[in-house]
Each structure stands twice: as C-alpha cells, then as structure tokens.
Amino acid sequence: MSTHVSALKVRPLASGFGLIALLVGFSVMPGLSGSVKVFMLTTGALCSLSAYLPLMVGQLSLASPAFYLIGGYATGMISVLWVKEDFDTGYWTLPLGFTKLTFTSELYPWQLVLLELVVGAFVAVLFGLLIGALALRLQGIYLALVTIGSVEILRIIVLQDQIGPFKGPLDPADTANTGVHLGPFGGATGLPGQLRNGGMPQPVDIDHQYLYIVVPILVLSAYFVYRLERGRTGRAFAAIREDELAASAMGIRPRYYKVLAFVISAVFASFAGTIYAHAQNAWSYRQATFTLATAMLAGAVVGGSRTFLGPIVGGMSIAGLFELLRAVAGTDGLPSSLREVLLNVSPFIQGLIMVLVCVFLSKGLIPPRLVEWLFPRDGRVAP
C-alpha cells in the first residue's frame, strides 16, 4: 500500500461519496412518494444495470424482465407459500423438513428477505446460464429475439394451473372444496392473490423504509460494476464488445465472459424483483412485459451504455418519467386539457427521448468523459 496520496486517488473517493450523497439526497427528497422512489431505484436503476451488463460484452439482451420476474416470485413463494405466520403470537416460521426456524419479529424478518434475495438470485442465475448457453451460439439480433422469447416462455410457465405433478396451493375462493388449485406459481392472479390478506408480508413499516434496503444494494451493485469495469474482467468485456475475434486472439475467452455478464445481469434484476415484489405488495406474470424490457434497455441506452453511471441515471429517469410529468401537470395555471395530456403521454415522451437520444446523443445522457473525469482510470501517467 502506498501512502502517497495523489489527486487521482482522492478524486474517485470524493466522487463516490458525492454520488452516494446524491442518492441519499434523492431518497430523502420531498415531493416524491416512497413507493415511487423505490420503483425508480429497483425497476429503474437496478434493472437498467442488469440490461447494461450484456451490453458490456456487446450482447443485446432483453432477458432482464425474466430475471426480475424470478426475483419477485422468490419473494412470493418464500414469504407466502413457504413461511408460516402465526397471527396470535406474530411469529414467522420457516419449516425446514425436520426442523424449523422461528422469528419473533412483528414485521416480516429481514433474514428472510435476505434468503429471498439469495434464492431469487440463485434461480435467476440458473435461468441466465440456460439463456447464456444459447447466447454462446447467437449474436446480435438473434440473441435479442431469443431473450425476448425466454421472457415470454417464462411468463407462460408461471401462468400454468399445473406443471407436471405440481398444482400449487388450493384456491381459497373455492369454498365448496372441489379441489381447485391455483397453480404452482399462483396462476394468473399471481402471489399472494387471495392467499393472504393485505398482500405480501412487509419487512418495513412504511413504503419509504424500503429505501434502507434498496439504496445499500444499489450502492454495492454500482460499486461492483465500477470496479468490474476498471479491472481485468472489465477490460476483457470491453475488448469483446469492441472486437470479439481480436479479443480472442489476445487470449480472452469470449464465451466465458459472455456467460459471466449474463449471470451478473441476472443477479441485479432478480434483486430488483425481490425487493419490488414486497414493496408493491403483489406479483404476477404481468410484471414482466415487453414494455418493461423496452424501458430497461432504454434506461441503459438513454443514460449511456459505456459506463456504470449511465444505466443508473437513465434507468431512474425512465422509471420516474411518469412522476415527473405528473409533477409538471400539477403546477398551477395549466389549462386542464394540457394537464390531461401531460398525464397520459409518458410513453410518448419516453419513446421520443429514446429516439432523440439515439439520433443526437449516441453516448447517452452521461458522457463517458464525465465518468472518466470523476473516476480517473489508473495508469494514465507513465510510471
């Protein structure tokens, strides 16, 4: 460790703390509701980071909604179908076959949220490996289409009433006890549906406390991607993106790094799903739409798909667009027709931003130069 402190070492630290301060500032900012902020940070920032990772190796993937869906179902299946709650004592029990874990908190225990994050990420990674195995053979638009297909197939699977021998829980609406099952994933109504009054179990008191979960996860994820970008793995990613054949001639294994990018992508989106499923109280196949895939990719491209900061800013902007327009519509003195339009045109504006950024700002809202200045690359000065 060198004790020599140069501007190049101080600036990244300062920039890092600055960004975290901005994020915390955003979290406590009045004017936006807690649930909107949570949405912007999970479905916006984390999911766009997820869409960004395959782009780092030059792969166009629209599979993030699938990972997001898996993360949310991990929440639903663990917290609603697996964990038992005792309403008298307020205990939460996790049956584990021969034994069980009991938590005595009134709120849904954070340890179980952690379990959901881990399980969700694990399953998402398995799914990512499956798509990754296809990705090895495919490139460009072919891969994009297969990833779209994978989301559609996953959506259809979770809709099923029965998969093989698995039928899922009995339908509580079936009062005559005719043996109607909801399907292994809760069917079309999703989870918890009718299975639990008041939706998903809540690990926090009020919506905005979800920020205590999201902000640290986002900061860690961003730091992870930042370090990744600047390291050996990141250079391999970038080399594959620039020229796969030349990269492999330099000893880089393209397949390994493409799958790695997919796996990390899966983890981020599943985290977002796990948290957001709690925050919005319910989860179903409708959470993973093509529109969402578009928004995630748009977040990465609009923000800038060459540095970690772009997808975070872009993802939050795209996800918060509707709220922003609503805030504008709320200003005094606007004619009511214009107000009406402002409230209804957010997809139009999102589309327009996508087109304009592509046409005029191909590097996105966050210029790579800015990130380069905030976090100077090491080795720029001759030793």
Add this chain to the structure above:
Amino acid sequence: MSLIQNLVDGLAVGSVYALFALGYTLIFSILRIVNFAHGAIFTVGAYLAYGLMGKQFGGGDFPFSDKRLPIGMNFWIAMILGALLAGLLNVLIEYFAFRPLRNRGADTLLSLVSSLGVSLMVSNLIQNLVGSDPLSSPEPLPNTRASFDLGEVNIQTARLLTFGVAVVVMSLLWYLLNRTRTGKALKAVSEDSTTSSLLGISTNRLILFTFILCGFLGAIAGTMVSTISGTSGPYMGSQYALIGLAVIVVGGLGDIAGTVIAGFLIGILQSLVAGVRFRIGFWDWNFVGSQWKDAIPFLTLVVVLMLRPQGLLGRAQIQKV
C-alpha cells in the same frame, strides 16, 4: 375438433403471421435492422381502415371520441388507402428514426432502441387520440363472423377472407419482387448489400420504397386481424410484434420464402397445439394445449435456433477476418 379443422384454422392465422412478418423481413434484408415499430404500424392500419370507413370512435375525453370522419368508404378501399397511409407513416419513421443513424454509421443497437421508441410513441399517440376502448371492427361483408360447414370442417368467413387477402397480397408481392424493375432491385440488394452500388441503384429511394411496402403489408395484416377478432385496441400490435419476430428468425432473418413458410408453420402449430389435450396418468397431469398456445412461437424459435441457428432456409454466414 378434428385435425383438419385445426389445420384450416391455422392456415388463416399463419397467413396473417406471414404477411405481417414480411414487413420485418424486407426491412431487415435491406438495412440489417429490426424495425420494432412494425407492430405499431399494424395497429395504425386497423385504426385507419376503421376511421376511413366513417365509423364512430369510442367514448371518452379524447380528440376523436364519439366522432367519425366525414367519409364513408367501402371496406376494401378503406383498407388499401389506410395501408398506403401507414406506408407513408413508415416513411416518416425511416426519415426521422433510422436515416440519421444510418448516415452516421451508428451501432445497430441504437437503431433498435430508436425503433422501440417510435413504437411507444405511435401506440401512445393512438391511445391519446381515440382512447383505449376496444373498437368493434367493421365487417367487409355482411355476416363476416358467421361460419359455414364444408364437410366436417367449419369455416369462419372472416378467416377465409383473411387467408384470401393474404394470399392475394403475397402473390402481388411475389410479382413485384420478381417481375418489376424496382422489385428486382430490392431483391438484389436484399440478397447482397454490396451489389446495390455495383448496379447503380439509388439505395435511398429503394429504402423509402421498402418502408412504404412494409407499412402496407403490416397495415393489411392489422386490418385483417381486427376483422377476425372483431375488435381493435391501441396495443393490439404488441403481441403480433413479438410473434412476428419469432417468425422472421425461424424463417432465417431476411429470407423472404423462409418467412412465409415460418409464418404458416407457427400459425398451424399454434392451432394444432390448441386442440391437444391429454392426460399423463403417472403425474395426474392434464396437459391443456390451449394454455401453451402463446408459447408456441417462442418455443419454435428456441428449438429452431438450437438446431439451425441460421433459420429454416438460411445459409450459414462466413465471418471475414
């Protein structure tokens, strides 16, 4: 339902898939991009045909709510005129969303995102102009939704008409591509993009022509689908946009004959699966095909890509070093 019945139903759906996907294929074969706005054009076609027939739009607080255009065209004229207008819209899309990127030699990722943006804009625009209430579609002939029996097979008139229209349009397209100068040029460019400069073909004019043609195909498909289903909504194109993508990849991106075959293949497979019901006793599992119907295009896509990454008829591409 009998096997033949399913086949016949599948032919109608498949013909629309083929017609619609040809719009993707032609643009891809010329520009090597996927125009995601094609699904929105599909919707625009259905709405234009509806409007041009002078039918009243749905209720609500939108500019066109409860209004009708002061013209009342015959279904067929409205469909064709609407399709031409959709073609012009496609030209605007090319001009604003694709051409600047192409001139700059931008990454294909950008043109893809750009077309996704256009798709959002167009569907949202429809919603804000006429509302999102489903419209009950006009009938080209009286009692279109009625059906008749042919032997054991029940045929819905709308499906028969759709199949007929698709076949006529595809035949015209075949004629265009193989017998006319512009069409031959288009085909030449689509088969090898380097030949365009050699043949002295004005590529930009050819691209504009292709966009008009693709808009036309997509809009006809939209109008016919709304005729079969009986309704149209601002997002009716989104599902077709995705199925169409599966079709073109199965057909071997950019391959015209492959697209048509893949369209029919997927349409028929969907229809066949919908009729399947069996029980796996060991698992006590009722397999209900209709639940898996929507997955068919994508399952076909995945299977075909596993076995033949270049598509059904596609040739393997050799990478130049």
Add this chain to the structure above:
Amino acid sequence: MSSAADLSSSVMPVLEARDATRRFGGLVAVNQVNFSVNKGEIFGLIGPNGAGKTTLFNLFTGMQPMSDGHLFNDGVDISNLKPFEIADRGMARTFQNIRLFGNMTALENVRTAKHHSTSSGLWSDVLGLPKAQRERKETIEQSWELLRLTGLMHRANDDARSLPYGEQRRLEIARALSLNPKVLLLDEPAAGMNPSEKVELTDFIRFVRDEFTLTVMLIEHNVKLVMSLCDRIAVLNFGQLIALGEPHHVQNNPAVIEAYLGGEQA
C-alpha cells in the same frame, strides 16, 4: 542473441504445416501446404492476391477450422485449437485490416492483451485484493514499456481509432507483443506505408525479434521488403506452395516468376 546459433541448435521447428488444407465449398483456399519455421527466423509468406496467405494465418491462429492436415507449434498439434488457446501458447498476431479495440485508449489496448499473463478473477478485481493490486501495477508498467519501445508513449491516453494509420499498425504490434509471445504473426504489416516508413518497419521488426527473442512469420505483398527482411520465404499461389527457401533462391524460381507475371496479366 544470434539467430544463426539458434538455428543450428534447435531440432524442432517452432511452426510446422503438414498437408494443411482449407476448403470453402468447392474452392481450395489452402491446398496441402507443407513447411516449417525455425526458431528465431523471420519467415515470409508471399504470393499474389487470393493465394491463401491470410487463410493460412487464420488456420495457424485458430480463426478458421482446418479441412485437412495438421499444424504444429513446438511439436504440439495445434490444428483446430481456439484462438485464445493459440494465444495461450504464446502465438500473437496482427490483422491485415487493423483490428484494434477502437474505443479504448492505446494503453488500454496493450493492457488488455496482458489478460492471459494475469489471473486475478472477478472478485479479487472488485475487492482490490493484493494480488489484483500487484498485477495491476505490473501490467501498467509493462504496458508503458511496450508503448515506449513502439514509440507510442505520447499516444497512451488517446483512443486507438483516433490514431493515424501508421501508429495504429505499430499499436497492433505492441498489443501483440503484450502477450509475451514466442511467435509473432504479422499480416501485411507494411500495408499502406510509404517507402521510408517501410524501411523503418523493417528495422523495427528485426529489433523486436532480437529484443523479445521471437520467431516471426509475416505476410507481405511488397517483394522488395520481404527480400531484405526475411531469412526464408514461402510462396503460395492458388493455395499451393510453389517455392520455399532463402530469398535469392526463391527470387529466381521460374514458378514464382510465372505466378507473379501471370498475376499481373490477369
């Protein structure tokens, strides 16, 4: 170190082609080619356009599959290895139509090729473990050194695609050298250079060969350059080896004269 001494002491050729064949459909791009390259040699591969030179390079570097025959590196069969496995064996190449990582700086281009000689994984990178720190420091030093040797230090922080053509060629060689190769394959390194640059390049290739104790195989169109630079030459025409030997022998070979004259008439 003198290359002549090496030549006499080495038994096993560094590179060897045994009936190397590559067919594209009906076309035979490389047809049963046999030759070997000795340690420390600068070996030239010449021939008219379409003679199969680049295809042969691609076979040696795993970028195209062999149709028939075998390739050896230090006696080990390397036919049909993947490009990165070839790189791992210490064979580095440049490309005829420069393939740098355009949006990365010159320094990053060179650092990237340090990939195989370092091993810090994702986690040690992200967590900044001592091993990753040490490797980072070493690769930065080595990369700067390579830029110094290739005279590109003033370009270290410029994007590769913004470099002038000649510097891009040199950067590509620097990137290849960054692999610490034992064999360097150069595909038309002098393409697009003016005569004085070509002379410089000739000196540079010799210098690199001696400095890094390399074996060099290069493709070149320019007969004059090849004659002055190479220890031995193989001449390909229509995928077939038509001559092999020292420059002055090959120069007077009737088949070679025929191939070149025939090529000019066509």
